Amino acid sequence: MNIPEELLYTRSHEWVRIEGDIAIIGITDYAQNSLGDITFVELPEKGAEIKQANMFATVESVKAASDVYAPLSGTINKINQDIIDSPELVNRSPYEKSWFAAINIKDEDEKNRLLKASDYKSYVEGLGRK
Amino acid sequence: MEQIILKQTPLFQLHKNLGAKLAPFGEWLMPIQYEGIIAEHNWARRSAALFDICHMGEFIIYGNAKSCGLENIITFDISTMPLGSCRYGFMLNENGGIIDDLIIYRLEQEKYMLVVNAATRDKDFEHIKKNLSTGTVLEDISDHTAKLDLQGPLSRDILTRLLGPDILGLKYYHFIELMILSKQAIVSRTGYTGELGFEIYIDIEHATEMWNMLLKSVEVKPAGLGARDTLRLEMGFPLYGQDIDEETTPLEAGLDRFIDLNKFFLGKNILLKQREEGLxxxxxxxxxxxxxxxxxxxxxxxxxxxxxxxxxxxxxxxxxxxxxxxxxxxxxxxxxxxxxxxxxxxxxxxxxxxxxxxxxxxxxx
Incomplete structure (x- = not known):
């Protein structure tokens, strides 16, 4: 299971890369692996407001459709058109090529609710034991 | 909560070793995917995919189809089936609803194999038993019969190489009985994918050896129930319990071609009524x-x-x-x-x- 050290995570399996007041967000390796082949991604438009822990995107795999939750609140600054055109990128490269969106962070304090890589790793390992 | 123990096929450990994702499918814990549903799907369309279908049920009936009562509960004419052929059709309840879809193999003049769905196996057995004349032998051989499906355009070349030239001449919806690994087995040219393919019935003692023998070919990869579902859906084949069930009739499901209204079968009068009054x-x-x-x-x-x-x-x-x-x-x-x-x-x-x-x-x- 690939869990890059420098990212922050949610218990709903999204990741966040902080770059100044911008957050780049996506779904984790664990998420893509659980979903299986991803066949469709729906993203909000540029300028849309998203709210921490609320649904902001949808991914569909062969077997099911799933919600993706916003790890932080903010305004969509940019979306990744590549994963709309080629959803299989999310399976192949969950952290590099298939970021979902970049947002302007609204509330810095919300970062405190995110998990560090080591904590997310323990959390995922706990799921595996259930 | 009551703990449900899921059944495992004789190949269960092999699936785990292959890294399969396993999930409950009815009463069974089955491989859903190995490499990925789409890769396995494409492999079946291009090369040959191997499926563990051991969960499905097989019954043997000894008897004259007409006098033993089997003919009365099947939607197509069994008595006229040539030896070595198989046919797809239905068993219906008295309301015309589908108890199960199944394939019947005519093994001998008075010996048939019925291949039924896993989830309906017990119900089917009771229904058949109830409708057979006393003294007719009905055997459930599912527990010692493994079913492996090899599906894909290269399946015939691979099986011919392994089992001999008899495979080459096998026509669509026909089968042969032959010795595989010194055990009596049945190979039919049937499947649920729309591709050239074969279904192999063999004693479970030889399931592992057969599976490994097939997987040795570089053209063969294992595929799970996930790919089986997308393959059958692309062909428009119905899945029992999802597209058809006891609340639907074959006419409503558009499956008229598997119904022979020139013979008697249980549920026929409802179908005639539907045909007359419209669906x-x-x-x-x-x-x-x-x-x-x-x-x-x-x-x-x-x-x-x-x-x-x-x-x-x-x-x-x-x-x-x-x-x-x-x-x-x-x-x-x-x-x-x-x-x-x-x-x-x-x-x-x-x-x-x-x-x-x-x-x-x-x-x-």
Whole structure:
């Protein structure tokens, strides 16, 4: 299971890369692996407001459709058109090529609710034991 | 909560070793995928995929189809089946509802094998037993019969290499009995994928050896129930328990060609009545206008009114867009009709189309 050290995570399996007041967000390796082949991604438009822990995107795999939750609140600054055109990128490269969106962070304090890589790793390992 | 112990096929450990994702399928813990559903799907369309289908049920009946009563509960004419042939059809209840879809193999003049769904096995057995004349021998051989499906355009070359030239001459929906690994086995040219393919029935003691022997060919890869489902859906084949069940008749499901109304069978009078009075609902196939998939239980909307529901839906790996099937009110079933498919998450635009969705299958080649 690939869990890059420098990212922050949610218990709903999204990741966040902080770059100044911008957050780049996506779904984790664990998420893509659980979903299986991803066949469709729906993203909000540029300028849309998203709210921490609320649904902001949808991914569909062969077997099911799933919600993706916003790890932080903010305004969509940019979306990744590549994963709309080629959803299989999310399976192949969950952290590099298939970021979902970049947002302007609204509330810095919300970062405190995110998990560090080591904590997310323990959390995922706990799921595996259930 | 009561702990449910799921059944495992004789190949269970092999699936784990291959890194399969396992999930409950009825009473069984089955491999859903190995490498990935789409890769396995494409492999079956291009090369040859191997499926563990040991969960399905097999019954043997000894008797004259007419006098033992079997003919009375099957929707097609069994007595005229040539030896070495198999046929697909249904057992119906007295309301014309489908108890199960099945394939019957005529092994001998007075010996038949019935291949039934895993989830309906016990129910089917009781239904058949109840309708057979006293003294007729009905055997459930499922517990010691393994079923391996090899499906794909290269399957015939691979099996001919392994089992000999008898495979080469095997016609669609025909079978042969032969010795494999010094054990009596049955190989039929049948399947659930739309590709040239074979179903192998062998004693479970030899299941592992057979599986490994087939996987040795570089053209063969294992495939799970996930790919089996997308492959069958692209062909428009119904899945029992999802597209058809005891509440649907074969006519409503558009499966008329597996029904012989010139003979007697249980449930026939209801079908005749439906044919005379017209059907109140129809089974349709439709394609999505995007990669978004219709899903089981989504609503079907036409003219802003709910006119039906989706029974099967998925992304089609071969076609690159969503496909689905479902029931609609009579009158909303014409080819080309634009419909809306809707669930709590989203709605998509779709258009009624003909079957199969995927038209390049090699099954009859």
């Amino acid at each position: 109140s609902r129809r089974f349709i196939s439709f394609i999505s206008d995007s990669r978004r998939s219709p899903r089981h239980n989504d609503k079907i909307i036409s003219e802003k009114r709910e006119v039906g529901a989706v029974t099967s839906g998925s992304f089609s790996p071969s076609l690159g867009f969503g496909i689905g099937m479902g029931y609609v009110e009579n009158g909303y079933d014409w080819l080309g009709l634009k419909i809306v498919v809707k669930n709590e998450r989203a709605e998509l635009l779709a258009q009624i189309t003909d079957k199969p969705f995927y038209k390049s299958g090699s099954a009859r080649k």
